[in-house]
Amino acid sequence: MATVETVTGPVDADQLGTTLVHEHLIYRDEAVASWWPHVGSVVPVDPPRACGPEELHEVAMESARAVVERGVKTICEPTGMFGGRDVGFSRRVAEESGLQVVPCTGVYTYDYLPTFFVTRDADLMADLFVHDIEEGIQDTGIRAAFLKCAADQPGVTENIEKVHRAVARASVRTGTPIMAHSHPASQTGLRQVEIFEEEGVDLSRVQIAHTGDTDDLDYIERLLDKGVFIGMDRYGLEIFLPFEKRNATVTALLERGYADRMFLSQDYCATLDWYPVEMEEQLLAAGAAKDWSMTLVLDRVIPILREAGMTDDQLQTMMVENPRHWLTG
Numbered sequence: 001m002a003t004v005e006t007v008t009g010p011v012d013a014d015q016l017g018t019t020l021v022h023e024h025l026i027y028r029d030e031a032v033a034s035w036w037p038h039v040g041s042v043v044p045v046d047p048p049r050a051c052g053p054e055e056l057h058e059v060a061m062e063s064a065r066a067v068v069e070r071g072v073k074t075i076c077e078p079t080g081m082f083g084g085r086d087v088g089f090s091r092r093v094a095e096e097s098g099l100q101v102v103p104c105t106g107v108y109t110y111d112y113l114p115t116f117f118v119t120r121d122a123d124l125m126a127d128l129f130v131h132d133i134e135e136g137i138q139d140t141g142i143r144a145a146f147l148k149c150a151a152d153q154p155g156v157t158e159n160i161e162k163v164h165r166a167v168a169r170a171s172v173r174t175g176t177p178i179m180a181h182s183h184p185a186s187q188t189g190l191r192q193v194e195i196f197e198e199e200g201v202d203l204s205r206v207q208i209a210h211t212g213d214t215d216d217l218d219y220i221e222r223l224l225d226k227g228v229f230i231g232m233d234r235y236g237l238e239i240f241l242p243f244e245k246r247n248a249t250v251t252a253l254l255e256r257g258y259a260d261r262m263f264l265s266q267d268y269c270a271t272l273d274w275y276p277v278e279m280e281e282q283l284l285a286a287g288a289a290k291d292w293s294m295t296l297v298l299d300r301v302i303p304i305l306r307e308a309g310m311t312d313d314q315l316q317t318m319m320v321e322n323p324r325h326w327l328t329g
Contacts, residue, residue, distance in 0.1 A: 005103070006094065006103070007087050007101045007102075008101075015073070016074045016100065016320070018071050018319050019072070019324075020067065021264075021326075022265040022266070024083070024272075025063065025101065026041075026084060028271070028273045040056075041053075042273060042276070043059050044272050044289070047284070048280035048281060050277055061096060064094075068099050070295060070299075072298070074101070074323070075099060075102070075294075076146065077101050077103055077104065079148075080107055080148040081106065082107065082109055085137075087137050088140060103142060103143075104146045104147060104179065105128075105133060105147060108148060109160070109163065111154050113159045118159070121162075122163075125163065126170040129170035130170050130173055133176050134174065145177075146177045146327065147178045148167075149179075151164070151191070155188060156191045156195070169199060171196075171201050171205065172199060177329075178205060182208050183210070183213075184214035185213070189208040190219075190223065202329070204227050205326065205329055207228060208230050208231065210233060210240070212234055215245045217253070221256075229326050230263070235301055236289055236290060236291055236293065238288060243291075250305060251305060254305075262322065263322055264301065264319060265297065302315065
């Protein structure tokens with residue numbers, strides 16, 4: 001039986017159960033958190049509220065308990081470099097909640113790289129990713145189970161291409177799957193997949209995250225034709241695509257036979273320090289996010305998709321089988 005690394009150790013793949021494939025227990029600017037650890041974060045609820053550093057654990061526990069109570073056994077936490085990855089924090093939440101948390105390695109950037117990486121090649125970066133996968137993360141013994149990279153509105157710049165090639169080479173060397181943040185409005189997914197293909201990655205181990213931010217079925221099917229998984233994983237973030245259009249897109253893809261290629265998730269951040277409380281209040285008032293939480297898919301999306309014709313088998317495929325297949329091959 002294949003195993004999957006979690007922050008509390010490897011688990012048999014058939015024990016992953018219902019999985020939310022794209023969620024964050026904590027998301028922080030790691031430089032600010034390191035320099036000024038007294039600075040807190042924001043709980044992105046309605047209304048948003050400030051959260052001191054001593055509250056971060058309990059806030060993350062609220063989301064973890066909520067999904068466990070609804071039958072979720074596992075989340076994948078794609079928090080890479082620049083997102084404040086803290087596997088010790090996630091391990092404590094996992095131990096106290098019973099939630100299995102699958103960690104990653106990689107760099108989340110839309111262009112910026114530290115001089116350390118600018119002056120070195122993609123192979124050196126790949127070596128560091130492989131270290132996290134084979135040796136463990138930051139001397140914790142916790143091993144990364146997947147690789148994370150990103151391309152957004154700026155496109156696949158020189159620096160972004162370097163990260164993607166490093167991720168691809170680490171995947172080829174270790175057999176580790178890839179999650180690639182994408183920007184459908186710029187159709188970055190097509191170039192991202194092209195790079196992975198050039199590097200010899202098994203495309204059945206790739207997921208193009210945030211594909212659900214568009215209802216352009218032609219674009220989505222061009223990705224699916226390559227054999228990748230797609231993330232319909234930002235429910236609640238209306239700023240990218242409204243709830244109703246997300247459901248209509250998933251329903252259309254289910255009708256076309258793509259249940260075995262999709263994930264459902266929310267990309268929820270239990271804490272997020274990108275914006276001050278006042279700005280988050282303005283964003284919510286403007287409709288940028290609505291009912292965003294780690295339980296939105298479970299509480300609202302699944303019932304609506306069922307009413308639209310989704311079967312129990314299709315739901316099992318998207319929430320249980322697909323995550324297992326992506327993580328283990």
